[in-house]
């Protein structure tokens with residue numbers, strides 16, 4: 371394989387799809403050496419096949435807003451790779467959603483799902499619908515209109531969507547209700563992230579954040595450190611940031627910053643349980659403003675407009691919001707202020723320049739596809755419960771999540787340990803995920 375040649379070819383075929391091309395380049399650079407030791411991969415043209423989605427559905431979503439105006443959005447589902455199981459991955463509702471964004475997410479999802487040890491292929495979907503400022507009734511009507519189209523392409527053994535940015539328990543409820551109404555199919559495993567009383571896993575809302583902290587603990591232990599007493603700056607205040615803050619506090623760390631598109635809230639004494647609960651209200655309000663935390667807790671949380679969480683001195687940075695949210699300049703600012711570890715919780719949260727800076731300057735770094743895999747892993751556990759018509763306790767799910775995150779960490783160490791003894795977690799995660807999917811493709815022939 372010649373990475374530059376493959377990338378040139380892809381850039382010509384998919385001009386302007388910057389996020390997708392960025393995600394592909396990162397994986398190819400990581401796996402190049404291992405790939406070239408396997409002539410059977412080259413013969414079956416695994417690389418050329420693995421970088422393209424199996425198919426993409428694009429559809430129009432028309433709905434009526436509270437003023438009675440007709441609105442039209444675009445909806446998508448990218449079915450990326452099914453070599454190790456049915457397509458699995460979230461739905462993102464955000465005004466910036468494009469096919470490029472969903473292709474990058476579907477590509478990442480394929481390798482992330484492979485790391486979870488569960489039999490799930492990769493998929494992703496969503497819409498350019500902007501939930502900010504929408505009423506509950508508008509959200510419901512949009513979800514129903516979206517499902518009018520999506521239902522043709524999903525099913526418990528075919529493609530199982532879930533939440534992502536802009537899609538949480540409320541949206542999954544509206545989507546599932548409409549799916550059942552339209553299809554007259556009542557299998558509980560068509561979507562994951564469901565409510566507790568209708569097939570959901572009791573721990574799914576917390577799972578991404580909890581899993582990220584379990585991974586961080588393993589990474590710290592491997593480096594001879596302990597999480598207790600460390601300060602953490604995290605970005606966002608949605609479902610993932612909420613779960614991460616909850617577990618970080620429980621493990622004895624101090625979350626001293628959360629952020630939003632409007633700025634950062636500095637919480638010098640550390641986030642409290644009341645503040646963590648309030649993050650849920652902030653998400654449900656659809657206002658998308660972190661300033662609300664400072665208004666609700668004056669004196670405890672100080673808001674600065676236009677600043678990122680990375681401007682607050684901390685030990686550990688946890689990007690929990692959006693792709694490319696942490697730039698090289700942010701990485702330099704973090705390091706200058708004493709930060710020595712960054713675990714990426716958002717998908718591709720760090721720009722390539724930031725990752726290189728961290729790795730070159732001794733800042734421990736682990737990529738999103740390993741760190742945030744606890745979310746989709748718990749979706750996989752939810753599917754198992756649904757298929758068996760069972761309900762597991764929170765402890766049972768948490769124990770399994772613990773084991774999965776430990777296993778992912780071990781895979782990273784196995785494939786990412788370098789000659790000098792350091793661990794390249796980016797390489798480790800990419801090689802481990804890639805080898806599993808590539809081998810499955812090879813064994814199933816040229817299809």
Ligand code: GLU
Pocket residue numbers: 458459460461479530531532533534535562717742743745746747749
């Ligand atoms: N959207 C989440 C992710 O990026 C979860 C997907 C799922 O649960 O299927 O992994």
